[in-house]
Amino acid sequence: KQEVTQIPAALSVPEGENLVLNCSFTDSAIYNLQWFRQDPGKGLTSLLLIQSSQREQTSGRLNASLDKSSGRSTLYIAASQPGDSATYLCAVSGATNKLIFGTGTLLAVQP
């Protein structure tokens, strides 16, 4: 059974810092991995999707990497801003494209 874990559970950094969020999964037989952000009381916003054959994806200040064999992904956020404060979720998909979500990292960027 696939299990997804995110470390740390919560993170507080001063504005401008670079930071790394971690995601690990137990079954390497994934089709893709997706990173989302969720603002309080809101839905999920897709940030990046990495296909299983890819190593990384970049969008603006965000860079996500995938090491499928070791069951790990990282989300790198450069030059953090207060507007980046949110819960970040990673999710992996298998054969039927259903997403298995991690526990989330609550990020607070202090001005």
Next chain:
Amino acid sequence: NAGVMQNPRHLVRRRGQEARLRCSPMKGHSHVYWYRQLPEEGLKFMVYLQKENIIDESGMPKERFSAEFPKEGPSILRIQQVVRGDSAAYFCASSRLADTQYFGPGTRLTVL
């Protein structure tokens, strides 16, 4: 280009009533997924549908819950005889193919 739409955004029901949650996927998307986020818990997959077909319902409770995605109209998640434990945020997502899923704002169900 509207995103995934869900309604109602908030729904209050008394125990024993029925709850109907609607989801309109993004234009051009024929794959719909439902997820549930219980208080203080993570998001859990419930069901995956394509037009008129249920592809994967492995996350659906065995009783009281059903989902459909008819040829015309939105996808419906139906909960019969609601109980307090059904109180949660229900999210719908859609995708064009079996790839990036785009989420709606969710329906927050409160059972009194």
